[in-house]
Amino acid sequence: MIVGSTGSGKSWTTATIIEQVADLPNANMIVFDLHSEYSPLSGHENIKVYRIAGPGDLNNPGDDVIFLPYWLLGYEDMLALILDRTDENAPNQAMAFSNIVVEAKRRILVAEGLNEELETFTIDSPVPYDLTFVIDELTRLNNERVINPGTNREINGPFNGKFSRFLPRLYAKKSDRRYGFLFNLNEEHLHTSYLLSLVNKLMRMADHESTGVKIIDFSEVPSDILPIVISLVARLVFQVQQWSPYDQRHPIALICDEAHLYLPSRQNADASEGRALSHFERIAKEGRKYGVSLLIISQRPSELNTTIMSQCNNVISLRLSNQSDKTAVCNLLPENLGGIQDLLPTLGIGEAIVVGDSCLLPSRIRIKEPIFKPNSNSVKFWNEWCNSINEQNLNNSVQNMRRQTMEEALVVQD
Structure with a gap:
């Protein structure tokens, strides 16, 4: 588990881990990217970025667009x-x-x-x-x-x-273009062979035909069904591993960014979040037997599901100031490490406390800067307001809102 307040360096920490995994010859990892933060990492030769089809992709989807047909839902x-x-x-x-x-x-x-x-x-x-x-x-x-x-x-x-x-x-639901990745399907998506095609795209380990790290951009998925859609992918991975012979399983890791948005505590979960929790709780408790692991990333550990948190063998905690968040993290630590709670608010950007199986003793470390930096830099308000060089094209922004596509405005040269 990686936790830390916004701006403490969680995205850089995650990006560094993803890059190091991508350098392994037989890596296999899926990253759930909720805000399109990690798309710059596609510059690495062993990292591929896919997008869940948005309204603008339904008529002319590219090779990097993924449809998740409704019939995959349990x-x-x-x-x-x-x-x-x-x-x-x-x-x-x-x-x-x-x-x-x-x-x-x-x-x-x-x-x-x-x-x-x-x-x-x-x-x-x-x-x-x-x-x-x-x-x-x-x-x-x-x-x-x-x-x-x-x-x-x-x-x-x-x-x-x-x-x-x-x-x-x-x-x-069927006619809403926001749910087009579920319901607006073509003949290919309604054939039994599509399941194998999708599984190969998501789960194939690094080789000469596939990249080891697959980043899935969920930024255009409506928030009300986000838990169900992410858990659909996680459940599919778990079931494929479950039904694979023991000697043919290749381990795979699922990176759950912004996990508090779809893995909340049980008492705060609605129907869709409850279904997602059921799948992820099973993976957290049983995934080890089938070669499926979870990396949970959140800025609000106090809002996370306690069952899933309790199964995390390693905790990387960056700066935390909120008392309930500090308490949630310290509850996972051995009793003799209670003093760490006072240290968490004092950590600098990119500094972290690491506790768990990965190190013999709790350690204070500085995270290595990733080569390909995620889109997570904080906007420097005061500097921008004093001397901004960015001119916002509001006309282009409004057009993008209407068309539900992110397109750069054309710059006309004199």
């Missing part, structure tokens, strides 16, 4: 995304949805001739299915009228009107 994850648990019809909605999804997956397996998978698949199996078919079936059930055998008169079916609130929510 059953509970999908329900956390679209089901309102306060709806009195929620149990009926969940039951009908699950039955139709199973049928939709069965149709795909039959169409592609995957007979062995057809005998063993479940609702959580990563098998594509046609969401339009699911919506059509739910609409049919919502409008269904049946004949009453006793009176021979037409009456409402058992699910008639039960999806009047569920279907609009599903339509809204």
